[in-house]
Amino acid sequence: xxxxxxxxxxxxxxxxxxxxxxxxxxxxxxxxxxxxSRCFSCGKKLSWHELVPIFSFLxxxxxxxxxxxxxxxxxxxxxxxTGALFVATFLQLSTSEVDxxxxxFLWVIVSLLIIISVYDIKHFIIPNKIVWIFNGLAxxxxxxxxxxxxxxxxVLPRTVLGSFLGGLAFFSFFALLWAVSRGRxxxxxxxxxxxxxxxxxxxxxxxxxxxxxxxxxxxxxxGLLALSKYSLKSQIPFGPxxxxxxxxxxxxxxxxxxxxxxx
Ligand SMILES: [Zn+2]
Numbered sequence: 001x002x003x004x005x006x007x008x009x010x011x012x013x014x015x016x017x018x019x020x021x022x023x024x025x026x027x028x029x030x031x032x033x034x035x036x037s038r039c040f041s042c043g044k045k046l047s048w049h050e051l052v053p054i055f056s057f058l059x060x061x062x063x064x065x066x067x068x069x070x071x072x073x074x075x076x077x078x079x080x081x082t083g084a085l086f087v088a089t090f091l092q093l094s095t096s097e098v099d100x101x102x103x104x105f106l107w108v109i110v111s112l113l114i115i116i117s118v119y120d121i122k123h124f125i126i127p128n129k130i131v132w133i134f135n136g137l138a139x140x141x142x143x144x145x146x147x148x149x150x151x152x153x154x155v156l157p158r159t160v161l162g163s164f165l166g167g168l169a170f171f172s173f174f175a176l177l178w179a180v181s182r183g184r185x186x187x188x189x190x191x192x193x194x195x196x197x198x199x200x201x202x203x204x205x206x207x208x209x210x211x212x213x214x215x216x217x218x219x220x221x222x223g224l225l226a227l228s229k230y231s232l233k234s235q236i237p238f239g240p241x242x243x244x245x246x247x248x249x250x251x252x253x254x255x256x257x258x259x260x261x262x263x
Pocket of ligand 1: 003039040041042043044064065067068069
């Protein structure tokens with residue numbers, strides 16, 4: 001079992017390294033698979049031993065071998081996070097029943113959510129194509145026969161309908177926040193993301209995810225204000241908080257509404 005988990009982690013780290021390329025090249029017209037990686041400062045082509053995920057960053061102490069300029073923390077962090085979340089989703093499923101389709105499906109979902117979060121942190125916008133791929137998969141899952149069991153993957157026709165309507169309700173809530181604040185509290189991208197999260201998680205987990213994301217957002221916002229790194233006017237992207245809330249709520253199968261009201 002330990003060997004399986006190590007394999008899953010290493011596989012996740014390698015996928016994470018690919019996600020970094022997607023985040024970097026999305027919207028630039030460059031291919032995600034062609035073209036070699038280069039240093040941003042000196043343009044030095046990176047050799048295979050400079051492209052080993054996590055290790056290269058640690059060995060080179062986060063600097064380019066050619067010119068010594070700093071390499072972004074994004075690279076090792078995304079690689080590690082992808083590995084860790086692949087392991088976590090794998091473990092979460094193994095409590096019920098591991099089915100290779102389900103595992104693969106969840107890893108694709110995790111990968112899309114990581115791209116959305118990191119891209120949002122870097123560019124203050126949720127990448128449109130990626131969020132619609134996520135929403136499409138969540139929609140397909142709702143109606144797909146072979147995801148019939150499991151802790152949070154929906155079962156009954158009633159639940160499918162509930163999740164579908166829940167997603168629309170969550171979308172409307174965020175779209176309203178976006179409209180009322182004229183995009184200052186939320187971007188429209190957050191509303192689109194809420195739609196897919198509602199479909200993917202179902203109403204009770206989505207509700208928990210949103211509570212967690214607002215709490216996390218408040219804590220981080222206050223923290224940044226206290227460190228006076230930001231003023232009240234500065235923008236903090238909300239997408240990463242939504243994703244963090246969703247991941248926590250999914251992994252721990254949370255139902256905060258049920259806990260509060262004994263449901
Ligand atoms: Zn360089």
